[in-house]
Amino acid sequence: MSFLKKSPWVLHYAATSCNGCDIELLACLTPLYDVERFGIVNTGNPKHADIFLVTGSVNEESRKVVENLYAQMPDPKVVVAIGACALSGGIFRDAYNVYGGIDQVLPVDVYVPGCAARPEAIIDGVVRALAILEERARERKTQRKLVTS
Amino acid sequence: MTTSYSWTLAVGFLVFGPVLGALLAGIDRRLTARMQSRRGPPLLQPVYDVLKLFEKDTLVVTRLQTLYLWGFLFFMVISGFILFLGSDLLLSLFALTVSGIFLCLAAYATNSPYSNIGSSRELMLMMAYEPMLIMVPLGFFLVADSFRVSDIVAGEPWQVLQLSGILIGFLFVLTIKLRKSPFDLSSSHHGHQELVKGITTDLSGSDLALVEIGHWYENTILLAWLYLFFAPLGVVWALPIALVLFFAEVLIDNTHARLTWTSTLKGTWSVTALFGVTNLMLLPLIA
Numbered sequence: 001m002s003f004l005k006k007s008p009w010v011l012h013y014a015a016t017s018c019n020g021c022d023i024e025l026l027a028c029l030t031p032l033y034d035v036e037r038f039g040i041v042n043t044g045n046p047k048h049a050d051i052f053l054v055t056g057s058v059n060e061e062s063r064k065v066v067e068n069l070y071a072q073m074p075d076p077k078v079v080v081a082i083g084a085c086a087l088s089g090g091i092f093r094d095a096y097n098v099y100g101g102i103d104q105v106l107p108v109d110v111y112v113p114g115c116a117a118r119p120e121a122i123i124d125g126v127v128r129a130l131a132i133l134e135e136r137a138r139e140r141k142t143q144r145k146l147v148t149s
Numbered sequence: 150m151t152t153s154y155s156w157t158l159a160v161g162f163l164v165f166g167p168v169l170g171a172l173l174a175g176i177d178r179r180l181t182a183r184m185q186s187r188r189g190p191p192l193l194q195p196v197y198d199v200l201k202l203f204e205k206d207t208l209v210v211t212r213l214q215t216l217y218l219w220g221f222l223f224f225m226v227i228s229g230f231i232l233f234l235g236s237d238l239l240l241s242l243f244a245l246t247v248s249g250i251f252l253c254l255a256a257y258a259t260n261s262p263y264s265n266i267g268s269s270r271e272l273m274l275m276m277a278y279e280p281m282l283i284m285v286p287l288g289f290f291l292v293a294d295s296f297r298v299s300d301i302v303a304g305e306p307w308q309v310l311q312l313s314g315i316l317i318g319f320l321f322v323l324t325i326k327l328r329k330s331p332f333d334l335s336s337s338h339h340g341h342q343e344l345v346k347g348i349t350t351d352l353s354g355s356d357l358a359l360v361e362i363g364h365w366y367e368n369t370i371l372l373a374w375l376y377l378f379f380a381p382l383g384v385v386w387a388l389p390i391a392l393v394l395f396f397a398e399v400l401i402d403n404t405h406a407r408l409t410w411t412s413t414l415k416g417t418w419s420v421t422a423l424f425g426v427t428n429l430m431l432l433p434l435i436a
Contacts, residue, residue: 002409004204006197026175038176039194047208047353050201073354074206137204 001100002134004050004076007039008113008126011073015102018055021083021115022102025053027119049127053122054106057085063105065147070106076136078129081108082122084115091115109142155235156300160234162369163226170335170365171195173372173395195365199358208257214352217255218359224248225363229370235299238286238377243329246371249275252348252360259351267347271335273410277417278322284425285374288315291432302380311435314428316378320394321420325413326371329398331405332413348374371395 013023029042043049046069048111070079081102084090089100100112102108108134112125174195182189190199200347209215226242232235251272256268290296292311293304301308311318336347349360372395379387408416 002203002204006199007194013378031185031187034189036182036190037188039190039197041347045350047351048349049345049355050205072208073210076205121250140206141204 002137004133004137006032007041008039008050008130008133009043009048010051010053010126011043011046011069012053012112013055013062013066013069015056015058015062015087016087016098016132017083021055021086021114023057024114024116024119025082025122028122033119033123035126040126042090046070047074049073050077050133051075051126052079052106053126054079055080055086055104057089057092057095057100058102058105059098063099065103066069068104076133076140078109079106080112080125080129080135082112082125083117083142084113087111087113153238155233156435159230160233166226166229166233166369167362167365169372170368171199172251172325173368174365176396179397181403184400184403190273193429195361198258198359202353202358202361205354208351209356210261210351213254213258213361215356217258218352218356218363220251221248221255221365222359223325224251225366225370229366229373230400232370234300235297236408237296237301238289238298238301241298241370242286245367246279248363249263252363255352256350257352258347261336261351263345263350264348264352267344267350270410271348272398273414274325274335275331277324277414281318281421281425282326284421284429288312288425288432289377289430291429296369298377301377304381307373308381311432312378312428312433318420318428319373319378320397321424322417323371323395324381324398324401326367327398329402331401331408333402333407334410334413348368366384377425392436 012022012025015149025044027033030099046052050073052070052073054066056062070077081087083090086102089095089098092098093100099105110129112121114121117125172192175190178194179192180191224244225248228241228248230242231241253268253271255265256271261325289301289308289312292308295301304391328336334347336349337344349357352360373392375394376387376415377390379390382390
């Protein structure tokens with residue numbers, strides 16, 4: 001069994017979202033939902049993070065930050081896109097300045113829909129991400145064995 | 150006190166020290182959660198965290214960082230080993246300080262601005278708490294006529310009353326040593342702020358796990374220091390008192406906002422002078 005499932009540390013970045021999803025995401029940490037009981041910690045440091053939670057439709061400015069943060073996270077890692085804007089650009093889809101969806105710049109593993117995404121949906125998305133994370137950890141282990149042998 | 154007994158204790162520390170330290174950290178997180186009316190993580194959450202970190206990749210900024218971190222862990226273990234062996238308390242303190250310096254070196258080596266700020270602040274904190282920390286063995290020496298831990302444990306039950314000023318000063322710097330708010334200047338438990346993670350910002354994977362294990366040892370060592378004040382009362386009294394005082398730090402952590410380094414330095418040195426130095430000067434009169 002992988003311990004990644006018992007202690008997923010998340011990194012949250014708002015790639016030009018309206019902050020609706022961000023507030024719902026932070027609500028997960030409040031006493032009502034208290035995700036820390038599952039060992040989930042909101043870390044502000046990409047080098048400590050396992051799950052990358054991104055909200056908002058990416059634009060040129062935030063693309064650099066998103067890519068940089070993703071590159072700094074050590075493997076195994078997963079990306080969760082939260083909210084309509086992060087999925088497809090949402091109502092900003094036709095705007096000239098947005099890329100429309102996180103998957104335009106990063107490989108997204110889990111999509112959490114909603115405008116704004118509900119805390120329950122976000123927690124559900126993270127739980128789905130955990131299964132993928134565990135799979136990645138297994139792959140990474142075999143990769144390491146191949147490198148050393 | 151037989152030598153075989155003290156060797157058992159010291160080897161016991163090597164094996165069970167981190168277990169106890171992890172449990173203390175787990176209870177700490179749980180208590181914090183309860184104070185914020187949350188349920189909180191499982192008791193063994195710190196252990197899960199470290200086991201997870203070993204599964205992650207380690208990003209190496211410089212090869213030196215791992216060497217320094219092993220130095221941090223090694224001297225931490227040495228410090229506790231000397232302490233639990235019933236040997237020289239002063240030597241144990243010096244090893245503890247060296248271990249702290251190694252952590253700063255590791256953070257400086259990684260060269261990130263956040264870890265640089267973190268280690269600068271950590272050095273500042275060391276400057277703040279070291280005078281008080283050194284006064285603890287001095288006080289024990291004046292009371293028990295020996296720096297040896299075994300002699301201090303076998304001391305008079307009222308030594309804690311004679312050292313009450315030094316105890317207050319020690320409790321004050323314990324907050325700094327445990328990196329609790331209001332003194333969590335160098336490395337915060339909550340990463341999403343101006344300092345990111347301070348000292349540990351650039352450490353990941355197994356390197357971060359080493360830091361965590363070092364902190365578990367440190368928890369046990371600091372609890373043992375606290376225990377030392379009450380040790381002559383016997384385990385039945387001393388251990389509960391030490392544990393209550395140890396977890397009182399959680400309450401302080403949750404009720405105070407972070408201070409600036411200037412007010413930390415001024416505050417700590419004022420407390421050191423007011424309680425520590427005064428207690429030391431009065432000791433020859435009352436002992």
